[in-house]
Amino acid sequence: MSLNTEKTIKFSPMHRLQWEEAQQKDVILYPEGMVELNQSSAEILKLCDGTRNLDQLVADLEEKFATTGLKNDISGFLEVALGNGWIQQN
Amino acid sequence: MAGSNKTNITPPRWLLAELTYKCPLQCPYCSNPLDYAQHSDEISTDDWKRVLSEARKMGAVQLGFSGGEPLTRQDLPELVQHARELGYYSNLITSGYGLTEEKIIQLKEAGLDHIQISIQASTQDLNDHIAGTESFHSKQEVARLVKKHGYPMVLCVVIHRENIHQMADILAMAEELGADYVELANTQYYGWAHANRDLLMPTQEQYQEAEEIAQAFKEKVAGKMKIYYVIPDFHEDRPKACMNGWGTTFLTIAPDGVALPCHSARELPGLDCPNVNDASISEIWHESKAFNFFRGTEWMQEPCKSCDEKDKDFGGCRCQAYLLTGDMYKTDPVCSKSPDKHIITEAIESARLSALASNEKPLIFRNSKNSKAY
Ligand code: SF4
Ligand code: SF4
Numbered sequence: 001m002s003l004n005t006e007k008t009i010k011f012s013p014m015h016r017l018q019w020e021e022a023q024q025k026d027v028i029l030y031p032e033g034m035v036e037l038n039q040s041s042a043e044i045l046k047l048c049d050g051t052r053n054l055d056q057l058v059a060d061l062e063e064k065f066a067t068t069g070l071k072n073d074i075s076g077f078l079e080v081a082l083g084n085g086w087i088q089q090n
Numbered sequence: 091m092a093g094s095n096k097t098n099i100t101p102p103r104w105l106l107a108e109l110t111y112k113c114p115l116q117c118p119y120c121s122n123p124l125d126y127a128q129h130s131d132e133i134s135t136d137d138w139k140r141v142l143s144e145a146r147k148m149g150a151v152q153l154g155f156s157g158g159e160p161l162t163r164q165d166l167p168e169l170v171q172h173a174r175e176l177g178y179y180s181n182l183i184t185s186g187y188g189l190t191e192e193k194i195i196q197l198k199e200a201g202l203d204h205i206q207i208s209i210q211a212s213t214q215d216l217n218d219h220i221a222g223t224e225s226f227h228s229k230q231e232v233a234r235l236v237k238k239h240g241y242p243m244v245l246c247v248v249i250h251r252e253n254i255h256q257m258a259d260i261l262a263m264a265e266e267l268g269a270d271y272v273e274l275a276n277t278q279y280y281g282w283a284h285a286n287r288d289l290l291m292p293t294q295e296q297y298q299e300a301e302e303i304a305q306a307f308k309e310k311v312a313g314k315m316k317i318y319y320v321i322p323d324f325h326e327d328r329p330k331a332c333m334n335g336w337g338t339t340f341l342t343i344a345p346d347g348v349a350l351p352c353h354s355a356r357e358l359p360g361l362d363c364p365n366v367n368d369a370s371i372s373e374i375w376h377e378s379k380a381f382n383f384f385r386g387t388e389w390m391q392e393p394c395k396s397c398d399e400k401d402k403d404f405g406g407c408r409c410q411a412y413l414l415t416g417d418m419y420k421t422d423p424v425c426s427k428s429p430d431k432h433i434i435t436e437a438i439e440s441a442r443l444s445a446l447a448s449n450e451k452p453l454i455f456r457n458s459k460n461s462k463a464y
Contacts, residue, residue, distance in 0.1 A: 018177060022147075022148065031203075032152075032244070032271065032318060034151065034152060085316075
């Protein structure tokens with residue numbers, strides 16, 4: 001499975017992304033498990049709402065953090081996220 | 091008390107709420123205590139809500155509603171809703187027996203995140219025999235309804251000598267039912283399983299064959315279905331890292347409000363496990379004798395004490411050490427460094443001989459009549 005750059009990306013309805021006050025971290029929750037996220041991974045996943053494809057996601061994040069050259073890091077992380085079932089494409 | 095070093099106590103992350111010991115099924119490997127019939131008190135809805143709130147405040151986030159059969163508690167939807175409001179990720183651990191579509195919808199609306207259904211075998215005869223109750227078709231129906239209503243579906247199959255030969259069929263059934271996760275739980279020998287060990291434990295060869303099938307299947311369904319494989323520790327060289335370390339991660343509350351560092355801990359002598367009626371979850375977690383008993387490594391004896399693997403497996407399971415050697419401080423006999431390893435070897439051999447014997451004794455089913463004998 002690899003990321004389709006044309007299609008929009010959506011966080012999996014079979015997982016939950018949430019801020020954990022006690023840990024001061026965003027986490028992904030799923031049956032029998034929990035993954036702690038660093039801030040940049042969490043920011044990427046929060047934009048996976050089914051309205052953006054890879055380029056749009058990169059553009060929005062680069063604008064948000066006033067920087068450029070994020071595409072490789074973002075697509076690398078999204079491949080991992082897809083492999084883990086955290087995100088979906090239709 | 092053994093380990094009173096209270097520095098670096100991490101907060102609980104997983105809360106197991108054993109709502110009741112009542113269950114319409116009679117699985118002979120049930121992990122509930124043998125004498126569960128003597129602990130028939132159940133704490134109230136308000137008590138449970140307070141427990142959930144206090145543990146959540148400390149950082150617990152994964153929540154399992156279990157039992158017995160948690161569906162027998164009429165206040166389950168109310169507790170699920172409370173858990174959702176607090177931000178738990180909640181799981182209903184059920185036999186599926188008696189779970190109607192109406193209830194599935196009601197629980198979804200209350201905010202339940204996923205449902206774990208146990209199935210005993212891939213055939214009706216064996217399922218109904220092991221469950222002690224006719225339940226195979228209703229479980230399959232429930233599995234389909236759980237999927238239909240958008241829950242991640244976890245199928246749990248406890249593996250033992252009576253069903254291990256069905257491994258391939260069990261996995262095919264899981265695929266056909268559309269399971270998202272399959273938990274293949276090799277029987278852990280506590281509670282009722284300990285009493286039935288000679289009849290339940292497979293041979294090394296059976297394990298190997300089953301594990302190969304499971305492994306091949308896991309690769310085949312990668313990306314579609316996740317397989318959790320609970321290892322048969324009797325056949326390993328090293329014990330499991332029980333509970334991820336005593337009092338570090340897991341908190342179990344029994345139906346009568348007794349707080350346990352692991353779900354078998356009430357069988358250990360002298361722990362004086364605290365009750366949520368007498369103390370807050372924070373006091374229980376930080377201050378109680380039971381939760382500090384095996385924290386850290388100071389309580390250890392040799393060979394664990396000077397072993398360089400002690401931070402990896404914490405000396406194994408305390409309940410297993412106690413059940414098998416009578417001394418809860420000892421190295422888990424599963425470990426090849428344990429002087430008691432022969433107990434494991436003998437148990438495996440005894441089960442093998444029992445399987446060959448023509449007059450094998452019958453399974454002891456988990457029900458209140460049998461429980462009263464303990
Ligand atoms: S293991 Fe079987 S008997 Fe025990 S609580 Fe679960 S369904 Fe009931
Ligand atoms: S001796 Fe104790 S600490 Fe060392 S590997 Fe065995 S169980 Fe683990």
